[in-house]
Amino acid sequence: MNAPLPKRxxxxxxxxxxGCFGCHMSFLDIDxxxxxxxxxxxxxxxxxxxxxxxxxDCDLGIIEGGVCxxxxxxxLHEFRKNCKILIAMxxxxxxxxxxAQRNSLDIRDILAAVYARPGRGVHIPNDPEIPxxxxxxxxxxxxxxIDYFLPGCPPSGDAIWKFLTDLLAGRTPTLGHGLIxxx
Amino acid sequence: MRHQFELETAKNPDALKRIVIxxxxxxxxxxxxxxxxDDDNQxxxxxxxxxxxxxxxxxxxxxPYWEVPVLVQRLCGICPVSHHLAxxxxxxxxxxxxxxxxxxEKIRRLMHYGQMLQSHALHFFHLSSPDLxxxxxxxxxxxxxxxxxxxxxxxxxxxxxxxxxxxxxxxxTSGKRVHGTGxxxxxxxxxxxxxxxxxxxxxxxxxIAWSRDAVRIIKQLHKANPALYDAFGNVPTTMMSLVDDKxxxxxxxxxxxxxxxxxxxxxxxxxxxxxxxxxxxxxxxWSYMKFPYITTLGEEKGWYKVxxxxxxxxxxxxxxxxxxEERAEFVAYGGAKPLHGSLGFHWARMIEMLCAAETIKDLLxxxxxxxxxxxxxxxxxxxxxxxxxxxxxxxxHHYRVNENDVVTxxxxxxxxxxxxxxxxxxxxxxxxNYLQGHEITEGLLNHIEVAIRCFDPCLSCATHALGKMPLExxxxxxxxxxxxxxxxxxxxxxxx
Numbered sequence: 145m146n147a148p149l150p151k152r153x154x155x156x157x158x159x160x161x162x163g164c165f166g167c168h169m170s171f172l173d174i175d176x177x178x179x180x181x182x183x184x185x186x187x188x189x190x191x192x193x194x195x196x197x198x199x200x201d202c203d204l205g206i207i208e209g210g211v212c213x214x215x216x217x218x219x220l221h222e223f224r225k226n227c228k229i230l231i232a233m234x235x236x237x238x239x240x241x242x243x244a245q246r247n248s249l250d251i252r253d254i255l256a257a258v259y260a261r262p263g264r265g266v267h268i269p270n271d272p273e274i275p276x277x278x279x280x281x282x283x284x285x286x287x288x289x290i291d292y293f294l295p296g297c298p299p300s301g302d303a304i305w306k307f308l309t310d311l312l313a314g315r316t317p318t319l320g321h322g323l324i325x326x327x
Numbered sequence: 328m329r330h331q332f333e334l335e336t337a338k339n340p341d342a343l344k345r346i347v348i349x350x351x352x353x354x355x356x357x358x359x360x361x362x363x364x365d366d367d368n369q370x371x372x373x374x375x376x377x378x379x380x381x382x383x384x385x386x387x388x389x390x391p392y393w394e395v396p397v398l399v400q401r402l403c404g405i406c407p408v409s410h411h412l413a414x415x416x417x418x419x420x421x422x423x424x425x426x427x428x429x430x431x432e433k434i435r436r437l438m439h440y441g442q443m444l445q446s447h448a449l450h451f452f453h454l455s456s457p458d459l460x461x462x463x464x465x466x467x468x469x470x471x472x473x474x475x476x477x478x479x480x481x482x483x484x485x486x487x488x489x490x491x492x493x494x495x496x497x498x499x500t501s502g503k504r505v506h507g508t509g510x511x512x513x514x515x516x517x518x519x520x521x522x523x524x525x526x527x528x529x530x531x532x533x534x535i536a537w538s539r540d541a542v543r544i545i546k547q548l549h550k551a552n553p554a555l556y557d558a559f560g561n562v563p564t565t566m567m568s569l570v571d572d573k574x575x576x577x578x579x580x581x582x583x584x585x586x587x588x589x590x591x592x593x594x595x596x597x598x599x600x601x602x603x604x605x606x607x608x609x610x611x612x613w614s615y616m617k618f619p620y621i622t623t624l625g626e627e628k629g630w631y632k633v634x635x636x637x638x639x640x641x642x643x644x645x646x647x648x649x650x651x652e653e654r655a656e657f658v659a660y661g662g663a664k665p666l667h668g669s670l671g672f673h674w675a676r677m678i679e680m681l682c683a684a685e686t687i688k689d690l691l692x693x694x695x696x697x698x699x700x701x702x703x704x705x706x707x708x709x710x711x712x713x714x715x716x717x718x719x720x721x722x723x724h725h726y727r728v729n730e731n732d733v734v735t736x737x738x739x740x741x742x743x744x745x746x747x748x749x750x751x752x753x754x755x756x757x758x759x760n761y762l763q764g765h766e767i768t769e770g771l772l773n774h775i776e777v778a779i780r781c782f783d784p785c786l787s788c789a790t791h792a793l794g795k796m797p798l799e800x801x802x803x804x805x806x807x808x809x810x811x812x813x814x815x816x817x818x819x820x821x822x823x
Contacts, residue, residue, distance in 0.1 A: 160356070160357075160787070162379065162381060163404070163787070164401050164402060164403050164404040164407075164787050165355045165356060165403065165404040165405055165787050166401070166403075166404025166405075166407065166505045166506060167404065168404065169404045169405055169449075169504075169505050170404075170504070170505055172449070172453065172490065173491075173494060173504050173505070175487060175488070175490075175491040176484065176487055176488065176491070178472075178487065179476055179480075179483070179484065179487070182473045182476065186473075187471065187473060190352075191350075191352055191353065191354070191355070192352075192353060192453060192454070192471055192472060193352065193353075193470075193471040193473075194352045194353065194467050194470050194471065194773065194776075195352075195467070195468075196348075196349065196350065196352065212379070212380070212381065213378070213379070213380070215357070215378060241401070242398065242401040243381045243382075245386040245387075246381070246382045246385070246386045249382075249385065249386060251382075253385070254382040254385040254386070255380070255382075257384070257385050258380075258382060258384055258385060259610055261607075261608070261610065267610045267612070269610065269611065269612050269613060269614055269615055270612050271376070271612045271613035271614075273359070273361055273374070273376050273378075273613055274376060274378055274613065274614070274615065275378050277380055297401070297506060298404065298505050298506070300504070301504070
């Protein structure tokens with residue numbers, strides 16, 4: 145990662161798949177440093193912008209959350225196709241996280257339990273607009289190639305800041321023990 | 328009076344054009360909107376679909392109860408403290424019948440009011456302010472917090488620092504800004520040191536001042552264009568929230584009160600321990616999110632809204648002076664009737680942020696927050712219900728725990744779920760008033776999202792489902808190996 149930096153701002157796309165948005169919150173926990181960051185990067189598709197699809201020339205794709213349904217698969221492929229570097233951010237993206245607790249259960253049983261109403265039977269939502277669920281929740285790297293893994297539930301704002309500023313400066317990101325211990 | 332569910336279901340969907348807004352942006356979580364139009368751009372159907380399903384209620388069965396307050400806050404990264412505390416309140420019932428020491432209750436309140444402040448600041452400044460400052464159909468590239476920072480650096484900085492302070496209150500009380508561990512069944516695991524108290528206290532007055540500025544900003548926007556602000560997404564509904572035993576606003580604890588669309592009290596001081604007899608959760612095939620309603624009023628009339636607009640108008644007063652002054656002005660603006668225009672949510676939300684900032688200062692000055700008595704004991708039970716006013720509205724957690732300390736049942740009604748029907752009706756109202764008969768542009772479509780954002784939906788909190796269309800999904804890993812396959816036949820049967 146020692147290539148010279150392009151002159152233009154780097155394009156950064158972010159998304160949350162099967163996650164809780166906590167990693168995006170931690171991203172905002174860089175606090176006032178976000179005002180410095182936007183001098184170096186521009187945000188493309190992201191929950192904080194109204195750009196709905198990645199531009200084809202994104203430099204970084206930052207993804208929180210695992211893969212739990214067909215839509216997640218679709219979005220993940222869009223990010224891989226359009227982003228030069230893909231970062232799996234947080235426990236869910238890296239190993240499925242808490243949503244992967246459902247992997248030991250049969251998805252049909254879960255749905256039947258959640259949508260059962262006393263005396264009125266089970267009505268599982270079944271509209272074609274709703275994406276098909278996968279049997280299991282998968283980490284990102286099982287579906288596409290991932291370039292960097294940023295651990296934590298969520299990683300702290302400081303960890304995200306160190307990671308991004310290393311990357312933006314052309315250094316291989318290193319967090320050290322201080323930013324990846326969780327006790 | 329038009330029918331409440333007009334535009335929910337088109338008579339001839341196959342013959343219509345489909346427009347989709349996906350993903351709904353500048354909200355938390357995943358949702359999409361579909362709009363069906365005929366050739367003359369007449370709107371026939373509008374639906375807000377919640378497309379995620381994570382199944383928390385099922386997979387926490389079998390977990391030991393003391394894990395639950397930490398586990399379920401992973402429902403949400405924006406309001407983790409609400410889930411952390413609603414689950415803790417339910418588990419308090421299990422371990423001691425719901426008793427807390429004064430220190431524990433005040434630390435939890437401090438944590439919760441910190442969250443209210445950070446979530447409301449985030450929503451107003453980072454997510455919604457671009458629509459309000461630049462216009463609903465302004466340049467899409469500018470409609471974000473970066474655009475706000477370029478055009479109004481002081482406003483953006485104020486938002487960033489208000490949110491930061493709320494996050495710091497959470498960190499100091501729970502150990503971590505997102506997904507902390509401060510609250511435990513029966514109490515808390517830490518109180519504040521003097522240094523921590525002083526660290527937060529030094530900024531408290533500034534936060535109150537900035538919160539007042541924020542109320543002023545939204546109030547000015549509202550009063551500069553009342554025709555828009557009062558009419559946009561104006562859907563009169565029943566309102567529900569917790570109030571304290573004297574009818575005052577309280578985000579941490581209280582009993583349920585509901586008013587009808589004209590402000591008349593429907594029920595009051597109803598213990599939330601009986602929520603399941605009060606509310607029924609409806610299901611529709613096109614959303615994983617359920618549609619709750621007040622059982623006695625029925626599915627067609629019993630839906631309601633929760634959150635800032637409901638809370639501000641449900642309570643009799645706000646216990647802090649500056650926010651109470653603002654509440655009185657808000658109520659006076661509405662005259663004899665409650666305000667139901669969806670943009671009123673923003674005004675109400677900023678009044679609540681001011682209340683949170685004032686309350687945080689009051690709590691920081693209370694010596695109990697540095698107390699040593701953290702846990703209370705009492706008789707063990709097997710069922711617990713915890714309810715709290717989350718930033719987005721009333722949040723219900725209900726658990727049963729067996730003699731082996733294992734969770735055997737869980738039911739959650741999250742704040743956004745309570746607002747599900749109201750949000751859908753609001754977007755249909757906006758579609759009808761702004762899209763009907765027009766060429767559909769990006770800016771017009773953003774009007775739909777503006778209506779959704781008023782409610783500050785937390786779509787991650789909501790659960791999700793499976794269709795009847797024959798479908799097959801194959802998941803192939805990076806090396807081309809098939810790792811999962813899911814099929815569904817036309818009867819909705821799912822298999823490998």
